[in-house]
Amino acid sequence: MLQIKPILSMLLRSKSSPLLLLLQIILSVAIVANASFIIHERLALMDRDSGVVEQEVFDFTMYSFDPSVDLVQQQHKDLQLIRDLPGVKSATFSSMTPLSGGGWSSSFTIGTSEEDERSAPNSAMYYGDEQMVDTLGVKLIEGRNLRPEEILPTFTDSGVKGIVSKAFADQAFPDESAVGKVIYNGNLGEEAIEIIGVVERLQGAWVNSDNLEYSVIIGVELTNAFMRYLVRAEEGTFTRLKEQIPEVLHKDQKNRVIQNFTTLTEHRTSVYRDHELMASVLSLMVVLLLLITSLGLTGMVMFNIERRTKQIGTRRALGATKRDVVSLFLVENYIICLVGGVVGGLLAIALGQQLMQHYDLPQLEWQYPLATIVGLVIVTTLAVVFPATKAAKISPAIATRSV
């Protein structure tokens, strides 16, 4: 551009105020780039698909305090009563609820002898019946679903059938189909689970876990005094069903506490609350930093206009057009902004590496400092154009004023 060299000379000779602004920009870029990256990471985490039709599924808990009740028989009756309610598509008992932040997990052993024994990843463990797959709405992509007669009353060393998530299958049996394979819940040979199906996706309960995508559903009954049920129902029926379910179940057997009706959508909101808060706070910080930077830029331009009124008038007298005056301020601030942006970008990468080392964060991608610099150029333009346009209106006649 026409005026870069003399403007650069001017900036180098009037160090103090551009230097302060430069420091502000460097720090802003370093912080904004990393904050934007963290925000994006958090939003990406929150955006992950659980594999479950969350808008249709809810859970509730039941505590039976009457020791005389036959829990096995009662559970069969309860499930039938729930499934018969209008709007209910399917229902099952379960050891856990996806995205709830709590549940059961287990590590598994694979192999046929001690020589080829290896570990499968630690996974969420869903105890459920033949309606578990339908209740969660997970998509079976290989093998078949559990059959009612395959649901065993207790965990035995053989005969238990299971369905695994594709992530688990790929990890445990990378080069072959998982269907027909056996995994052991504990040591080799103990509590064998035969894999009969694979679902496309099913997350566990712990969203911050690296093993979130690894899940195993097993066809084993759970009949404790404290139970959890999962229900899939038509959308819009939740409010009615959370009244009706306790009503029909209490009618059949009143000595129990039925509560904690929670939709999967509510579980998701709750389990990702920290991430959402972090993203919101960081977003606010990014906006504030950009605002402060733009105010700094506007302030400096206004200060310079005040300080250089006569100089601007003289430039106009010497032939500068209004556009030349605006571009003088723009170029001047673009130089500060780009130098600050590049140094700030390098600092952002250094800061990102520190964050990566000390906290559980992935490496900052180079696009973030670059996008921050682009954003900064836009902010600079907006912050500078208005006062500079005002400066361009300074009359050239100001040059002949003696004071």
Added chain:
Amino acid sequence: MLSMKNINKVFKTDLVETHALRDFNLEVKEGEFVAVTGPSGSGKTTFLNIAGLLEGFTNGDYFLDGVNISNLSDNKSAAIRNEKIGFIFQGFNLIPDLNLAENVEVPLRYRGFSRSERDKRVKQALEQVGLGARMKHLPAQLSGGQQQRVAIARALAGEPRFLLADEPTGNLDSMMARQVMELLEDINKAGTTIIMVTHDPELARRAQRNIQIVDGQVCDFTMYQGGQPQLVSDNVQAVS
């Protein structure tokens, strides 16, 4: 070269109307050296601003080098100022953060000259005012007289037809004032038309022609030949 006919300049505020120039008439021929004097508030600066296209006028006709100046766009005015007029200000008006060469280069950049052309002209202009060896110095490193010479170099670098000087020696001591005046005389001898506003009757007398402005009108018109004053007219009209 410069022709003003019935120029009026009225400043209006909510309460008063001030006539800075009233039916102002002036003709300046090419190559003349005209000194403009007058008491404070007489309209000298307003005349200079209008002559230099630094501000507009309320009505009248103004032709500069054959161009009708009335109703020119802002960009066109800037271009004429840049190409045809050189300015010398009382306070020098150099840009403190630019060195001498960069200061002289300012109007040349606005003209769009190539780098080599700019470098050539800057060097030539600074050498003409005797500061060719100090191109990299900052204005603050120079005396007032030297700073004014830099301002003259800046005005000359664009090779203007017409030089407007506003109290060019007003901030200088007598020795430096004399040097600057000699420089202006040399420039005039080389063919550049000069209009100089001054308070100093000594300096005014050295110009070829001396006009006095009182209450926004040309009220006295004196031509000096060979340093001897001759009253040509005491009328408002100034015709040469």
